[in-house]
Amino acid sequence: MSQSTTPSLYAAREPIFPRRVSGKFRTLKWAIMAVTLGIYYLTPWIRWDRGPELPDQAVLVDMAGRRFFFFWIEIWPHEFYFVAGLLIMAGLGLFLFTSALGRVWCGYACPQTVWTDLFILTERWVEGDRNARVRLWNAPWSLNKARLRLTKWAIWLAIGVATGGAWVFYFADAPTLLRELVAGQAHPVAYGTVLTLTATTFLFGGFFREQICIYACPWPRIQSAMMDEETITIGYRDWRGEPRGKASKARAAAGQPPAFRAQEAALASGAVTFAGVEPVAAGVAAAPRLVGDCVDCMACVNVCPMGIDIRNGQQMECITCGLCIDACDEVMDKLGRERGLIDYFTLKDEQVERAGGKAKKIWRHILRPRTILYTGLWSLVGVGLIVALFIRPAIEVDVSPVRNPLYITLSDGTIRNAYDLRIRNKHGEERRFSLSYSAEADLDVAVEGAENGIITVPADQTGDARVYVEASPGSTAAEAGRTDLRLWITDLADAERASVDTLFNGKAD
16 A cells, blocks of 8 residues: 655755855945944944933933934934834835835845855855865865864854844943953843844854845845836846857857858847747848857856846846846956846846847936835935924923822812923933913912922933922812913023923812
């Protein structure tokens, strides 16, 4: 009795060993990697005077005070809409760049891509270029293989530690925290965070490189909704490259009769198209096309960090990093052929070129209704945040009436209401505030424990005060149910004022 075998849905990872390549896109990736890593590692060390109460750090996430500092900008908990606005701008920006230029974020600026490039660079320094790494991978374990692997892993681990260490420096004074980490005196949360980020950087950048992009990241599946036939992305001009052949065959084709060379010129210029073998324009004898520009050297595959063959068409795994373009252009230069067999272009341009037409200018692909809409929305949110940032006050006040009881009657018949007042001082120095009121009735205002009714609030902090508002016996406010009341605070340093509206509860309430 035979048993059917259920096929496994698991596919083991095939290791990828990208070959070193040089060119304009590789240079661009090096530059972006240097800038992004420099910003990440160095930003916590930029100093900024924040007064005596806070670390002198330009970018700081103050978890204890529930605030975020970015140079001269300070975001308080109730101003989270600034963070929400930035996240919306980031999303719209991602939509904009993807609809215009494909997955340029993934190929050039995504943290997974940046750290993977750094890890591959380390791997190449230690173990050599592609062929050497392939040989080492297939070789049996030896002292030399163990030495190279341990050296590579040690450097990866150091990069991971630096990554986790840089992250925790954003949440405390960087020089102080560094001394505490080295001395073993830092908070366990700091060590736990560094350990977690070290492990994830080590594993994601070293062992799970392309799996993160293919399986863990949702963007490859979302990007198809952002792209259309006008999106500039990487593609292979198969009408020019096919059928593939070795360079020796291409050189042999150069010695063919004029009729054959005329056909080749017609095909190369786009005067005709083909699928396998097709005749050419009228007046040229029909002849099979022996070889296209692609010499099947596999250079585009060998440099791809995702291990795909772009000649098979656009694929979900492609991060449009441009390295295959550099590799192909290098081969075309050696063969004396025109660059651009693999290039950035649009599907519409490919169809036009195949028919012998001329591709549109890049700016005409970028400036179209979809990208203009995204740009407009992105700009609208950005302008709104800037306006909100500049019009927000430097002092704010909130009030909470004490509800139990609503009021009390003193021995002489005076009606008293109590309020909890909160003053936010967003200045970098201590400020003193006086309290006053405006209402359609005569009231008395007093601050509990404050000399002369002056409330002192430390720099970049919230000050609390208990305020009593009283109405004399028989007065309008005392006899009425509710009286509108506005409390004012005045900064004694620069006379800036802020107010908050509330109610005074009388006996008729």
